[in-house]
Amino acid sequence: MRTFLAVMFGKLARLLIRLVRPGGGSALPGVIANKIQPKLLANAIRSIPGGLVVVSGSAGKSSTTSYLVSLLQSHGLRVFTNTSTANIRQGLVAAILAQSDLRGRIDFDIAVLEWDEGHGAVLAKELPIKLAVLTNVLSDQLDRFVDPEVVIEMLKIIGVEAGSVLINAEDKNLCQLDFGKTPLAFGADRNQLPPGELSYALNFGAHPALSHFVTAGASSVTVHGLGKDSVYQTVALPSHQAMNLAAAVAALECLIEVDPDVVQSRLLELKPVFARNERVVVADRHIDLRLVQNPTSFQKNLDELVGDELPLMLMAGRDIHDPSWLWTVDFSKLNRVEVVGGFNASDLALRLRFQGVEVGQVITEATEAGDAFLRLSGARPTVLFSADAMRRVRRHWGLAK
Amino acid sequence: MPEHFNNNGDQGNLEVLRFFLEAQGLQVSATDDAAVADFVLVGDASRAAISHHEQELTRLISVLSSRIAKGLPTLLVGSSYEFFIGKIAELGTHARTTRVSEFRSVTPTAELTVMGYRNSELASGDVQLFGGFIATTLYGPILAKNPELLDLLLLRLGAERANWPEDMLEFVAKIRSEISSD
Numbered sequence: 001m002r003t004f005l006a007v008m009f010g011k012l013a014r015l016l017i018r019l020v021r022p023g024g025g026s027a028l029p030g031v032i033a034n035k036i037q038p039k040l041l042a043n044a045i046r047s048i049p050g051g052l053v054v055v056s057g058s059a060g061k062s063s064t065t066s067y068l069v070s071l072l073q074s075h076g077l078r079v080f081t082n083t084s085t086a087n088i089r090q091g092l093v094a095a096i097l098a099q100s101d102l103r104g105r106i107d108f109d110i111a112v113l114e115w116d117e118g119h120g121a122v123l124a125k126e127l128p129i130k131l132a133v134l135t136n137v138l139s140d141q142l143d144r145f146v147d148p149e150v151v152i153e154m155l156k157i158i159g160v161e162a163g164s165v166l167i168n169a170e171d172k173n174l175c176q177l178d179f180g181k182t183p184l185a186f187g188a189d190r191n192q193l194p195p196g197e198l199s200y201a202l203n204f205g206a207h208p209a210l211s212h213f214v215t216a217g218a219s220s221v222t223v224h225g226l227g228k229d230s231v232y233q234t235v236a237l238p239s240h241q242a243m244n245l246a247a248a249v250a251a252l253e254c255l256i257e258v259d260p261d262v263v264q265s266r267l268l269e270l271k272p273v274f275a276r277n278e279r280v281v282v283a284d285r286h287i288d289l290r291l292v293q294n295p296t297s298f299q300k301n302l303d304e305l306v307g308d309e310l311p312l313m314l315m316a317g318r319d320i321h322d323p324s325w326l327w328t329v330d331f332s333k334l335n336r337v338e339v340v341g342g343f344n345a346s347d348l349a350l351r352l353r354f355q356g357v358e359v360g361q362v363i364t365e366a367t368e369a370g371d372a373f374l375r376l377s378g379a380r381p382t383v384l385f386s387a388d389a390m391r392r393v394r395r396h397w398g399l400a401k
Numbered sequence: 402m403p404e405h406f407n408n409n410g411d412q413g414n415l416e417v418l419r420f421f422l423e424a425q426g427l428q429v430s431a432t433d434d435a436a437v438a439d440f441v442l443v444g445d446a447s448r449a450a451i452s453h454h455e456q457e458l459t460r461l462i463s464v465l466s467s468r469i470a471k472g473l474p475t476l477l478v479g480s481s482y483e484f485f486i487g488k489i490a491e492l493g494t495h496a497r498t499t500r501v502s503e504f505r506s507v508t509p510t511a512e513l514t515v516m517g518y519r520n521s522e523l524a525s526g527d528v529q530l531f532g533g534f535i536a537t538t539l540y541g542p543i544l545a546k547n548p549e550l551l552d553l554l555l556l557r558l559g560a561e562r563a564n565w566p567e568d569m570l571e572f573v574a575k576i577r578s579e580i581s582s583d
Contacts, residue, residue, distance in 0.1 A: 139447065146520060350546075350572040354569075
């Protein structure tokens with residue numbers, strides 16, 4: 001009865017919110033349902049025969065999850081996952097609500113969930129994890145996590161609780177951890193992905209060498225088998241995305257008997273997760289969207305700009321609780337930013353001006369910034385935005401899913 | 402090594418000082434010798450960095466004590482500040498309590514309100530002033546967001562008060578207004 005009420009009220013809330021705000025409001029129904037039946041998530045997950053795979057870490061969670069889901073689906077599996085970035089408890093419950101019957105049952109072969117590292121450490125003690133994929137540790141969200149050591153501890157809990165753990169062999173923060181079992185690992189071809197492009201949270205300790213069975217190249221992923229390597233061609237990807245893809249392929253190898261032809265075919269079709277280096281059409285114009293979530297991803301995306309991006313909009317939304325970290329990003333390659341937007345627009349604009357970057361309009365309201373941006377002319381409209389600004393602008397532009 | 406003490410953009414304070422000093426025609430160069438520097442910054446760092454550089458930080462105790470005594474322009478921030486509490490007597494002793502992570506306005510003197518973000522277990526001592534020596538839990542680019550504090554340092558450095566471009570001062574006013582209403 002409790003589950004029925006939880007699902008009913010949760011679905012009702014979801015319906016009402018989506019009527020008012022299409023594409024939005026994924027968390028509140030989850031909060032309501034979880035309050036009524038705290039076991040809703042666990043019961044649903046336990047009913048999935050293929051078990052639970054979780055992807056966690058500072059960065060790359062969404063991409064890795066998306067790639068893995070796509071690869072599993074290409075093999076005919078029905079995969080339960082948390083679309084969008086609903087990676088904390090209420091988001092996960094909301095994902096259950098979206099796809100369950102009124103008894104809270106979901107009909108899937110396997111679950112692949114992206115987990116926020118903080119919430120994941122708690123969830124790991126409640127849910128049976130078949131495989132944990134740990135991407136990396138960055139110096140990120142320090143206002144929330146205080147120090148990378150805290151993140152490392154949380155990821156360790158997830159790995160310890162999991163049946164198997166798959167880690168990034170290039171990140172010594174992860175390699176140093178004792179999970180109580182030998183971790184599986186994916187790594188990088190250092191000739192193709194230079195070490196400078198794969199930087200993680202500061203760590204002065206030794207880097208235990210882990211033999212990895214999947215290696216990321218600039219446009220390939222190699223699975224090292226017994227006496228024979230399988231080399232898959234991929235689209236050319238930045239180093240961090242190549243690592244995400246390698247993580248997904250490695251996880252796939254851990255989970256099922258793969259069909260190499262199917263894998264090869266799907267790898268060439270894979271598109272980046274929404275808003276990460278994505279090109280969309282708005283008002284008959286192609287616009288490049290780039291999600292920046294922390295100093296590392298902001299810097300990487302800036303480094304990838306070639307200089308012909310016009311108009312250029314940078315947005316820092318409410319998700320950046322303390323915008324101090326914007327000062328660890330080097331914006332000096334930019335000459336001018338046409339629009340600076342989002343809740344923390346003034347902080348971002350001040351940072352830009354101290355680096356000698358010209359700033360056009362500064363607009364705190366994300367939707368107004370989006371409108372102002374669309375009014376500007378230019379051959380290559382480009383937006384770099386944080387997650388909150390991304391959600392607001394995408395919804396405003398009719399891109400919400 | 403300075404890059405290890407830039408957890409939250411504290412090194413940006415050097416950019417701010419350089420910006421206004423050079424605007425006044427003063428030349429600025431960097432040195433790693435704290436004993437001869439006109440201005441010293443020890444920024445917030447990760448636990449790993451504090452541990453790794455513990456000996457170097459310990460060697461700074463006498464220099465920093467001397468700078469406090471003379472009121473020389475210095476900025477000691479976040480975890481580095483906390484490292485020296487208990488090692489430099491003038492910084493006092495401060496009880497530890499539940500960690501508070503929030504924007505905060507602090508009034509170290511009747512004429513000065515300093516705004517910034519802190520994430521600390523210290524129960525007191527958010528901003529301590531010893532002439533031009535500033536020890537604070539407020540990390541990030543506080544000189545960019547606190548023009549009066551910046552002027553205090555500029556004057557101590559023998560320069561003039563900052564001459565802010567109008568648009569930048571507007572950004573600062575908005576940021577301070579948001580922190581005040583937080």
